[in-house]
Amino acid sequence: MSIWSQPPGSLILDPTPTMENYVRIAGDGYYIRGLLRTLWLSLSTTAIAALLALPLSWWIVLRAGRFRGLMLTLVLIPMVCGALLPTLGLMNLLGPLGVINGTLKSLGLIDRSWKMLGNQTGILIGLVHAFLPLMVLPLVSALDRLPADVESAAMSLGANRRKVWRRVILPLAAPGLIAGSALVFCAALTSFVTPLILGQGKVATFATMAYQQASLVLDWPFASALAVVMLVILALIGAGAWGAQRWAADTP
Amino acid sequence: MHVKPKLTLTSALTAVGLTASIATAQDFSGQTLIVGTWGGDIERLLKEHAAAPLEEKTGAKVEFLLGGSGDRMAKIYAERQNPTMDVTFQNIYEAPQLLADDLVVAPDPELDIYETVWDGMNDGCYAMSLVGLGIAYSKDLVPEPPEWADMWKPEYNGMIAMAPYPSSEGDGLLGVAARLEGADEHDADVAFAKVAELGEPALTYTSLDEVFALMEAGEVAMAPMISGYVLAGLKEFPGIGFSFPTDPGPVLIRDMVCQVKNSPNPELAQMFIEYALSAETQKAYAEEIYFGPTNSTVKLSESAAADTINSPEEVESLLALDWPWLIEQRADWTERWNKDIMGQ
Amino acid sequence: MKLKTILWAALTFAVLLYLIAPIAVLIFSAFDDGKFFRFPPRELSLRWFRAALDSSEYRSALVNSTIIACLASVLSVTFGMMAALGLTRGGLRSRPAIEILLLAPLTLPLVVWAIALIQIYARLGLSGSFWGLLLAHTIIILPLSVRILMATLSNIDPNLEDAARSLGARPMRAFARTTLPLAMPGVLTSAAFGFLISFNDVVVTTFIAGASWMTFPVRMYSQLRGQGVDPITLAIGAMIVALTLVIVALGEARFKWSRRI
Numbered sequence: 001m002s003i004w005s006q007p008p009g010s011l012i013l014d015p016t017p018t019m020e021n022y023v024r025i026a027g028d029g030y031y032i033r034g035l036l037r038t039l040w041l042s043l044s045t046t047a048i049a050a051l052l053a054l055p056l057s058w059w060i061v062l063r064a065g066r067f068r069g070l071m072l073t074l075v076l077i078p079m080v081c082g083a084l085l086p087t088l089g090l091m092n093l094l095g096p097l098g099v100i101n102g103t104l105k106s107l108g109l110i111d112r113s114w115k116m117l118g119n120q121t122g123i124l125i126g127l128v129h130a131f132l133p134l135m136v137l138p139l140v141s142a143l144d145r146l147p148a149d150v151e152s153a154a155m156s157l158g159a160n161r162r163k164v165w166r167r168v169i170l171p172l173a174a175p176g177l178i179a180g181s182a183l184v185f186c187a188a189l190t191s192f193v194t195p196l197i198l199g200q201g202k203v204a205t206f207a208t209m210a211y212q213q214a215s216l217v218l219d220w221p222f223a224s225a226l227a228v229v230m231l232v233i234l235a236l237i238g239a240g241a242w243g244a245q246r247w248a249a250d251t252p
Numbered sequence: 253m254h255v256k257p258k259l260t261l262t263s264a265l266t267a268v269g270l271t272a273s274i275a276t277a278q279d280f281s282g283q284t285l286i287v288g289t290w291g292g293d294i295e296r297l298l299k300e301h302a303a304a305p306l307e308e309k310t311g312a313k314v315e316f317l318l319g320g321s322g323d324r325m326a327k328i329y330a331e332r333q334n335p336t337m338d339v340t341f342q343n344i345y346e347a348p349q350l351l352a353d354d355l356v357v358a359p360d361p362e363l364d365i366y367e368t369v370w371d372g373m374n375d376g377c378y379a380m381s382l383v384g385l386g387i388a389y390s391k392d393l394v395p396e397p398p399e400w401a402d403m404w405k406p407e408y409n410g411m412i413a414m415a416p417y418p419s420s421e422g423d424g425l426l427g428v429a430a431r432l433e434g435a436d437e438h439d440a441d442v443a444f445a446k447v448a449e450l451g452e453p454a455l456t457y458t459s460l461d462e463v464f465a466l467m468e469a470g471e472v473a474m475a476p477m478i479s480g481y482v483l484a485g486l487k488e489f490p491g492i493g494f495s496f497p498t499d500p501g502p503v504l505i506r507d508m509v510c511q512v513k514n515s516p517n518p519e520l521a522q523m524f525i526e527y528a529l530s531a532e533t534q535k536a537y538a539e540e541i542y543f544g545p546t547n548s549t550v551k552l553s554e555s556a557a558a559d560t561i562n563s564p565e566e567v568e569s570l571l572a573l574d575w576p577w578l579i580e581q582r583a584d585w586t587e588r589w590n591k592d593i594m595g596q
Numbered sequence: 597m598k599l600k601t602i603l604w605a606a607l608t609f610a611v612l613l614y615l616i617a618p619i620a621v622l623i624f625s626a627f628d629d630g631k632f633f634r635f636p637p638r639e640l641s642l643r644w645f646r647a648a649l650d651s652s653e654y655r656s657a658l659v660n661s662t663i664i665a666c667l668a669s670v671l672s673v674t675f676g677m678m679a680a681l682g683l684t685r686g687g688l689r690s691r692p693a694i695e696i697l698l699l700a701p702l703t704l705p706l707v708v709w710a711i712a713l714i715q716i717y718a719r720l721g722l723s724g725s726f727w728g729l730l731l732a733h734t735i736i737i738l739p740l741s742v743r744i745l746m747a748t749l750s751n752i753d754p755n756l757e758d759a760a761r762s763l764g765a766r767p768m769r770a771f772a773r774t775t776l777p778l779a780m781p782g783v784l785t786s787a788a789f790g791f792l793i794s795f796n797d798v799v800v801t802t803f804i805a806g807a808s809w810m811t812f813p814v815r816m817y818s819q820l821r822g823q824g825v826d827p828i829t830l831a832i833g834a835m836i837v838a839l840t841l842v843i844v845a846l847g848e849a850r851f852k853w854s855r856r857i
Contacts, residue, residue: 012329012353028587030587030590030591052611052614053611055604055607055608055611056607056608056611056612059604059605059608063605069848069849070845070848071612072848073841073844073845073848074612074615074616075612075615076844076848077615077616077619077840077841077844078615078618078619081619081796081836081837081840083796083798084796084798084813084816084817084833085619085622085796085833085836085837086618086619086622087618088622088830088833089617089618089619089620089621089622089625090618090621092618092621092622092625093617093618093621096455096466096469096471097465097466097469098621099621112471113471118455118456129614129615129618132611132615133615193798197458200455200456201416201417201456201590201594202452202453202456202594202595204590204594212418212586213583213586214326215320215322215323215326216322216416216418216586217418217582217583217586218322218325218326218329218582219582219583220326222583224712286724291815317724317805317810318810318814318815319802319814319817323802323803326714326803327714327723327803330714330715330717330718330723331714331718331723332718333718333719334718334719334721334723336723336724465630
């Protein structure tokens with residue numbers, strides 16, 4: 001469908017094959033910029049999620065003890081609530097009349113709202129929130145393979161803490177980290193409810209562009225072309241992650 | 253408050269005419285009419301005033317399919333070989349497009365109900381309600397009911413809220429901006445440059461209450477908004493006003509009701525549309541949610557008349573945009589809006 | 597050492613707080629009396645909860661959502677089980693590739709998929725029908741079901757079933773008596789996740805659903821597009837989140853769900 005077109009002023013599809021839609025994506029800096037912005041946002045989301053998930057998963061596996069179940073339940077929450085409800089919650093948290101601005105205002109620290117929505121910060125906060133579980137879960141299952149006393153064992157052999165992390169924990173966590181990163185990256189790349197609501201239309205990602213074209217402009221062939229571009233990127237990443245995982249599994 | 257519409261002489265006459273045209277209909281029990289419309293107050297009013305009497309009269313069942321009008325467009329086009337919806341409510345620029353693509357039944361000038369609608373409004377489909385794009389404003393920040401030009405005053409820079417684009421609000425604002433510069437919407441460069449002067453929108457709103465709450469908090473000064481829901485919602489916010497500007501006038505926006513071509517229940521669909529356009533339904537629309545009647549025979553209470561577009565003079569003062577032309581610009585303008593106005 | 601441990605713990609709890617805060621705020625804002633949430637709230641009330649319980653439209657939408665989510669999760673577990681059995685027992689070499697393929701639909705932009713689907717449905721005369729909607733929901737959740745079930749099955753020794761068969765049990769019976777009970781936690785996990793995904797889907801249902809099968813999220817979303825956030829939906833959302841929490845907490849306590857995804 002992405003190689004079809006619509007005659008001007010009509011929405012009836014013309015199934016003569018044309019590359020027009022792809023030329024439009026490639027030829028206009030706007031879509032390329034949008035694509036780069038989306039890739040950047042997804043990369044940052046993945047990086048931040050990894051940074052937050054590593055200590056959290058490590059804690060859950062080695063230190064949480066009988067609170068493990070409880071903590072994992074808490075981690076699962078954003079995933080099972082769907083995209084819409086947590087995003088509405090974030091709006092009420094970050095918005096100009098939300099909890100954070102409200103608290104700062106009543107403490108007299110600021111008098112005009114601090115803008116956290118409608119920019120990349122807001123979207124990042126939302127994306128990391130939505131997809132952190134996808135990073136934590138594979139990490140936890142990878143770290144689960146660590147013997148409980150690995151840390152003290154390595155240290156009794158004279159390794160210092162940093163060495164234990166670099167030589168033992170990170171290599172063991174690598175497959176989980178790679179799997180989690182691929183999941184988070186792909187999910188962030190195609191997510192549209194979060195950037196749509198938290199970006200307030202001021203920050204466009206590839207998925208919100210596709211949504212705008214499909215649902216509002218009603219240019220379905222062009223929306224399909226945008227989606228195809230996204231699928232190709234996803235396929236490349238999938239193949240890359242698979243390769244990386246094999247490599248990590250083969251490296252001792 | 254629910255205002256029980258009083259039956260005036262004219263509406264009584266229309267009702268009699270309506271009954272006469274429906275009395276000849278056969279029995280429709282067991283059939284289901286599918287009507288696509290917006291959720292919320294519109295759905296409720298249509299249920300009370302159009303669906304209920306139709307069900308009682310014919311024995312058929314009426315079911316509502318809720319969603320945005322864009323979702324319905326997608327559905328109609330996708331199902332055009334085999335439609336499931338009978339009646340659909342669309343906005344001012346979608347209706348002519350549907351007719352041009354031969355997906356809806358053209359309004360029938362022979363019908364009584366065609367005659368009662370203001371002249372020239374059955375464009376593509378039947379005109380259902382009249383609303384105008386005006387300005388909602390915070391009474392604290394904007395002391396006098398504003399004109400369009402007031403939005404460009406430096407003190408309000410960056411304090412204007414806007415609806416997401418594409419939307420009739422966005423096109424309306426572009427049309428007004430171009431006219432303030434002595435051009436009209438056909439001159440896109442002028443229109444976009446002028447709107448961009450407003451500065452980055454303080455908010456792209458998805459909810460009316462969101463705008464009102466921010467106006468009360470002093471974060472938003474003005475927002476181009478469509479009368480109707482807004483005026484109904486404002487009754488709870490004494491600090492916020494709504495102005496119908498005069499130079500140029502409010503931008504005419506109307507909801508349309510369409511009969512889908514080759515739908516399963518054409519007779520029922522037509523009857524539903526007759527009920528929807530009847531003086532009684534139109535009056536309820538006006539009294540409860542301030543949607544101006546397209547039925548020229550409706551007589552309104554004083555408060556509803558003040559807040560709706562309902563007299564020939566008011567209809568005359570509205571600014572009409574070239575919607576068929578605008579719809580052709582849709583893709584380009586969406587890109588421009590994203591780039592020039594939203595600063596993406 | 598001590599200080600480091602405390603810092604580490606503090607970081608962990610900060611991350612957990614960040615995960616929970618939006619949900620907590622959502623639940624809290626449902627108690628706000630105003631139409632649009634603001635903090636600090638001016639008055640707290642149960643007004644929206646009462647309105648939610650009174651609204652027959654929302655009640656019927658919730659019932660529809662529940663019916664469809666139940667049936668779709670049962671169907672997807674059934675088909676998912678067949679697929680997972682084939683994939684784990686079939687000795688396929690391309691298994692990693694299939695696992696990645698199974699993840700792809702989880703990340704596909706659903707809008708585009710939905711538009712393609714509605715065109716296919718229109719040809720088949722399925723649009724607006726209950727079966728069409730059920731089929732669409734089953735398809736959305738199937739990849740996740742297969743994935744969870746594959747993970748479960750690969751931990752179960754196929755020799756058990758073979759042993760049962762060599763003792764004379766018919767294949768179906770052997771499966772029902774040996775593998776199925778062992779796989780039960782995985783089956784329940786996949787059913788529960790399927791239920792939650794189907795119950796929360798907005799995008800596909802908006803396009804596919806007919807008038808008589810309006811689900812709760814679609815109703816909420818159409819309200820959002822028309823007149824904005826209706827506090828009633830926040831109240832119902834808060835109740836759904838609370839219910840979800842209970843289900844997930846029970847599942848985690850009973851079946852260790854988090855190890856199965």
